[in-house]
Amino acid sequence: MSTSSKPLWILGISAFYHDSAAALIIDGNVIAAASEERFTRKKYDQSFPRNAIVYCLSEAHLSVSDLDAIVFYDKPRKKFGRLMATYMSHAPRGVENFVAAMREWMGKKLFMRRLIRNEIAQISSSAGAIPPILFSEHHLSHAASAFYPSPHTSAAILTIDGVGEWATTTIGRGEGDRITILKEMHFPHSIGLLYSAFTSYCGFKVNSGEYKLMGLAPYGESGSERVAHYKKLILENLVDLKEDGSLFLNMAYFDFAIGSRTCDTPMWEKLFAIPQRKEEIPFTQEYMDLALAAQEITNEIMLRLAKTAKALTGERCLVMAGGVALNCVSNSYIRVSGIFDDIWIQPAAGDAGGALGAAFAAHHIYFGKHRITAKDDAMHGSYLGPSFSNEETVRHLKKEHIPYHEYERFDRMCVDVADMLANGNVVGWFQGRMEWGPRALGNRSILADARNPEMQKRLNLKIKFREGFRPFAPSVLEEDTATYFETRHNSPYMLFTAPVHEERRKPSAPQNATVSERLNTPRSDIPAVTHLDYSARLQTVSRTTNERFWSLINAFKQQTGYGLVINTSFNVRGEPIVCTPEEALRCFLDTEMDYLVLGNMLLDKREQKTVSREKPRAYAED
Numbered sequence: 001m002s003t004s005s006k007p008l009w010i011l012g013i014s015a016f017y018h019d020s021a022a023a024l025i026i027d028g029n030v031i032a033a034a035s036e037e038r039f040t041r042k043k044y045d046q047s048f049p050r051n052a053i054v055y056c057l058s059e060a061h062l063s064v065s066d067l068d069a070i071v072f073y074d075k076p077r078k079k080f081g082r083l084m085a086t087y088m089s090h091a092p093r094g095v096e097n098f099v100a101a102m103r104e105w106m107g108k109k110l111f112m113r114r115l116i117r118n119e120i121a122q123i124s125s126s127a128g129a130i131p132p133i134l135f136s137e138h139h140l141s142h143a144a145s146a147f148y149p150s151p152h153t154s155a156a157i158l159t160i161d162g163v164g165e166w167a168t169t170t171i172g173r174g175e176g177d178r179i180t181i182l183k184e185m186h187f188p189h190s191i192g193l194l195y196s197a198f199t200s201y202c203g204f205k206v207n208s209g210e211y212k213l214m215g216l217a218p219y220g221e222s223g224s225e226r227v228a229h230y231k232k233l234i235l236e237n238l239v240d241l242k243e244d245g246s247l248f249l250n251m252a253y254f255d256f257a258i259g260s261r262t263c264d265t266p267m268w269e270k271l272f273a274i275p276q277r278k279e280e281i282p283f284t285q286e287y288m289d290l291a292l293a294a295q296e297i298t299n300e301i302m303l304r305l306a307k308t309a310k311a312l313t314g315e316r317c318l319v320m321a322g323g324v325a326l327n328c329v330s331n332s333y334i335r336v337s338g339i340f341d342d343i344w345i346q347p348a349a350g351d352a353g354g355a356l357g358a359a360f361a362a363h364h365i366y367f368g369k370h371r372i373t374a375k376d377d378a379m380h381g382s383y384l385g386p387s388f389s390n391e392e393t394v395r396h397l398k399k400e401h402i403p404y405h406e407y408e409r410f411d412r413m414c415v416d417v418a419d420m421l422a423n424g425n426v427v428g429w430f431q432g433r434m435e436w437g438p439r440a441l442g443n444r445s446i447l448a449d450a451r452n453p454e455m456q457k458r459l460n461l462k463i464k465f466r467e468g469f470r471p472f473a474p475s476v477l478e479e480d481t482a483t484y485f486e487t488r489h490n491s492p493y494m495l496f497t498a499p500v501h502e503e504r505r506k507p508s509a510p511q512n513a514t515v516s517e518r519l520n521t522p523r524s525d526i527p528a529v530t531h532l533d534y535s536a537r538l539q540t541v542s543r544t545t546n547e548r549f550w551s552l553i554n555a556f557k558q559q560t561g562y563g564l565v566i567n568t569s570f571n572v573r574g575e576p577i578v579c580t581p582e583e584a585l586r587c588f589l590d591t592e593m594d595y596l597v598l599g600n601m602l603l604d605k606r607e608q609k610t611v612s613r614e615k616p617r618a619y620a621e622d
């Protein structure tokens with residue numbers, strides 16, 4: 001227990017699985033947080049988050065020796081125990097993977113404390129002053145990331161992911177400074193790994209393609225015989241789903257326990273009578289129906305877990321984290337059920353967020369510090385990454401001889417940019433601190449007009465270089481949300497969907513229409529952000545939290561009558577979201593983006609002499 005009155009400085013880190021990250025809290029206040037991928041430019045980088053740590057410390061002008069503790073987001077030895085037990089119970093099957101895993105663990109992961117000390121020593125100039133290194137359980141880190149920064153003094157807590165040490169799902173209760181875990185589900189029975197198996201079977205990459213599966217699901221024929229048939233096959237063969245939301249996977253159909261794949265492909269092909277989709281195989285209706293079946297079953301599992309959490313805790317509010325809590329369709333399914341008055345989700349719900357949760361767990365549980373609940377939440381809009389001044393940006397633009405226009409008045413620039421958007425232009429929008437979590441929330445965003453029926457196709461193919469079916473999200477003025485969407489809730493972190501308002505909808509293409517016909521049939525007066533099932537994955541923008549982004553959308557509203565824009569992350573397929581102005585500039589020049597805004601600077605593509613140093617690359621699967 002700390003008895004000193006000096007501020008408590010805690011650094012949380014996650015690493016060596018996927019989404020390495022660092023987060024710094026001082027006396028329970030979130031100061032900085034960032035994923036390593038944004039610095040190294042390697043998507044889902046799993047290496048030690050050296051750059052993210054250096055950034056977090058620099059944000060608070062601290063050095064390593066100032067820290068009171070460094071907290072790792074899981075317990076490696078416990079995880080190693082699970083690996084050993086799993087391989088032993090399957091031996092001699094999986095021996096090659098066992099040998100490879102042992103080599104990795106014996107080489108470094110088993111001696112994590114030493115590994116972290118060595119890595120930190122390379123950052124610190126005074127190796128002797130490295131603070132204590134603590135370890136938080138994986139799902140406790142998720143639970144802490146969900147509860148402590150939430151706006152609730154007490155809440156039910158649900159954490160769902162692939163797997164931590166043993167736990168794959170936990171239900172708990174947060175009250176004041178305390179978190180109590182009430183129920184756990186253990187490996188190999190995992191909702192996250194089940195969803196990943198469908199992701200892989202439909203031809204997407206595990207740990208990154210889950211969003212795509214979710215985006216593909218609305219192309220399935222809701223209520224059709226095939227979807228019902230697939231659901232029956234899943235529930236009778238793959239998953240034994242219990243009333244309380246717990247489940248047991250039939251491991252004869254899965255390979256992830258000891259193999260390198262998620263599903264046993266021949267078994268699945270026999271069951272579903274369609275081949276595992278490879279990149280060259282088109283998205284036929286069967287894959288879309290399978291994606292829908294997987295999504296509907298996930299929704300049902302999540303709802304049952306939420307009901308159990310309610311029954312166990314009696315709480316009015318629910319908080320969530322873990323990779324599955326990024327499934328905004330399932331999140332909304334729980335929300336619409338009305339079981340809880342409010343649901344709050346950690347914006348970095350995946351393993352990156354474990355870094356922040358680990359720091360919070362140490363602060364409140366290890367050091368026993370008192371929690372003060374923030375009114376909205378303690379995440380500062382999730383704008384917790386690096387920022388760059390106008391002066392720094394100007395220096396770079398001048399050095400590179402890049403033509404730009406500087407606005408003294410930000411409001412004037414908003415009027416001009418709103419006009420550009422209204423005239424069909426695509427604008428890169430770079431402001432302030434980078435977002436924490438996988439979503440761009442108006443500081444590293446690409447923006448366009450949601451009314452434009454051509455915009456989804458143009459953005460997917462010419463700007464993002466990604467699959468044409470993938471939908472885009474709207475950012476709407478918080479106070480105008482109900483004008484466009486049927487919801488009374490805010491969604492500041494883009495983690496919920498809501499139906500587009502019924503009065504705005506137009507008849508959709510018939511079910512037997514081709515994907516292209518269905519995509520090209522405007523479904524509402526904001527077609528670029530209306531998915532096939534009339535849903536939208538919205539961000540509600542508060543003037544208090546992000547005044548600059550709010551001002552731009554408001555300027556767009558003054559000109560067009562519409563208080564919303566398309567907001568997609570500022571990156572191209574296969575690359576992390578941009579962090580620096582230089583990266584934003586390169587992305588701007590390499591794509592068919594029309595304008596770029598960097599702080600108060602506006603760049604017009606037509607004035608750029610250095611348009612595309614190279615042809616847009618054939619981007620790898622992201």
Ligand SMILES: [Fe+2]
Binds near residue numbers: 162323
């Ligand atoms: Fe996790």
